Amino acid sequence: MPHDHHDHLSPSGHPYRPDQDGPLTYWQAMEIAIRELMVEKGIVTAAQVREQIDAMDARSPAQGAAFVARFWTDPAFRDLALRDGSNACAEMGFEVGPMRLIALENTSRLHNVVVCTLCSCYPRNLLGLPPDWYKSRAYRSRTVREPRKVLAEFGTILPEGVELRVHDSTADMRYIVVPRRPDGTDGWQPDRLAKLVTRDSMIGVAEALPATEAPA
Amino acid sequence: MTDGRRWHDMGGREAGRVVPEDHDYALWEKRVDALVILATTTGKMNVDGLRRVLEDMGEDAFETMSYYERWVASLNQNLLEAGVYTPSELGERIAAVQARGETYGDASNG
Numbered sequence: 001m002p003h004d005h006h007d008h009l010s011p012s013g014h015p016y017r018p019d020q021d022g023p024l025t026y027w028q029a030m031e032i033a034i035r036e037l038m039v040e041k042g043i044v045t046a047a048q049v050r051e052q053i054d055a056m057d058a059r060s061p062a063q064g065a066a067f068v069a070r071f072w073t074d075p076a077f078r079d080l081a082l083r084d085g086s087n088a089c090a091e092m093g094f095e096v097g098p099m100r101l102i103a104l105e106n107t108s109r110l111h112n113v114v115v116c117t118l119c120s121c122y123p124r125n126l127l128g129l130p131p132d133w134y135k136s137r138a139y140r141s142r143t144v145r146e147p148r149k150v151l152a153e154f155g156t157i158l159p160e161g162v163e164l165r166v167h168d169s170t171a172d173m174r175y176i177v178v179p180r181r182p183d184g185t186d187g188w189q190p191d192r193l194a195k196l197v198t199r200d201s202m203i204g205v206a207e208a209l210p211a212t213e214a215p216a
Numbered sequence: 217m218t219d220g221r222r223w224h225d226m227g228g229r230e231a232g233r234v235v236p237e238d239h240d241y242a243l244w245e246k247r248v249d250a251l252v253i254l255a256t257t258t259g260k261m262n263v264d265g266l267r268r269v270l271e272d273m274g275e276d277a278f279e280t281m282s283y284y285e286r287w288v289a290s291l292n293q294n295l296l297e298a299g300v301y302t303p304s305e306l307g308e309r310i311a312a313v314q315a316r317g318e319t320y321g322d323a324s325n326g
Contacts, residue, residue: 117227
């Protein structure tokens with residue numbers, strides 16, 4: 001073990017994560033205290049907390065992207081997803097989650113965007129934790145008031161003739177937007193298509209990436 | 217507020233530009249999230265309880281506390297109400313945690 005920077009090494013010999021290096025805040029101390037009390041009272045185990053965080057880290061927009069790519073390429077799956085989004089998650093082998101999932105399909109004449117005006121409801125089982133802006137006052141307030149303007153702030157300019165539908169999440173349901181399949185992707189396999197499906201396109205503030213921007 | 221709505225019901229209000237910023241969650245924030253989920257699955261609280269306390273905190277808290285600071289405060293209120301621990305047990309433990317060190321890592325007991 002090196003000795004020159006020992007202040008920054010945990011007992012395991014690894015550097016602390018940056019967030020563990022700052023001065024302890026009151027709320028961080030409260031988290032530690034609550035966690036220890038919950039363990040001591042037999043409500044949870046330390047292992048369960050770790051497993052929960054591992055599961056959280058494993059969820060990412062890649063799962064949503066796989067969902068969308070299959071939706072584009074498998075008509076039977078598309079039917080299922082539109083009829084029963086939760087069941088379609090199960091079909092993919094993804095966590096279903098306690099809320100009803102509703103898939104919203106964008107077309108050449110209809111664009112969907114999702115918000116949670118009351119709090120921060122988000123399809124975590126398919127996209128992971130929400131980005132900060134999704135929880136911001138600006139997004140929550142304005143997406144139902146001037147959605148075209150909000151989309152424009154993300155660089156998404158919708159043509160006049162395209163209908164824009166805003167979906168406000170509730171405590172009991174979650175939405176995922178299925179963006180339009182980009183042109184020039186005929187014959188692409190789902191794995192390749194999924195690379196075009198960004199998190200923002202599944203919230204509805206952006207389109208999927210064009211075929212020419214497919215990451216290597 | 218004059219239209220009968222509470223502060224958290226902010227859909228349709230005027231607000232500034234959306235700043236498309238994002239950050240990686242800190243370990244303590246992930247732990248708060250995990251504890252809320254586990255407190256829910258073990259029946260000590262539910263999502264309505266989480267939201268009730270968040271909404272009762274009022275608008276000031278929304279401006280002055282971060283998302284997971286509000287969540288840990290709500291988690292605490294729900295667990296106190298459920299009798300999981302007492303206010304004095306919590307207070308003593310927080311003091312003990314704070315005495316362990318000056319950083320989150322040092323105070324975490326591993």
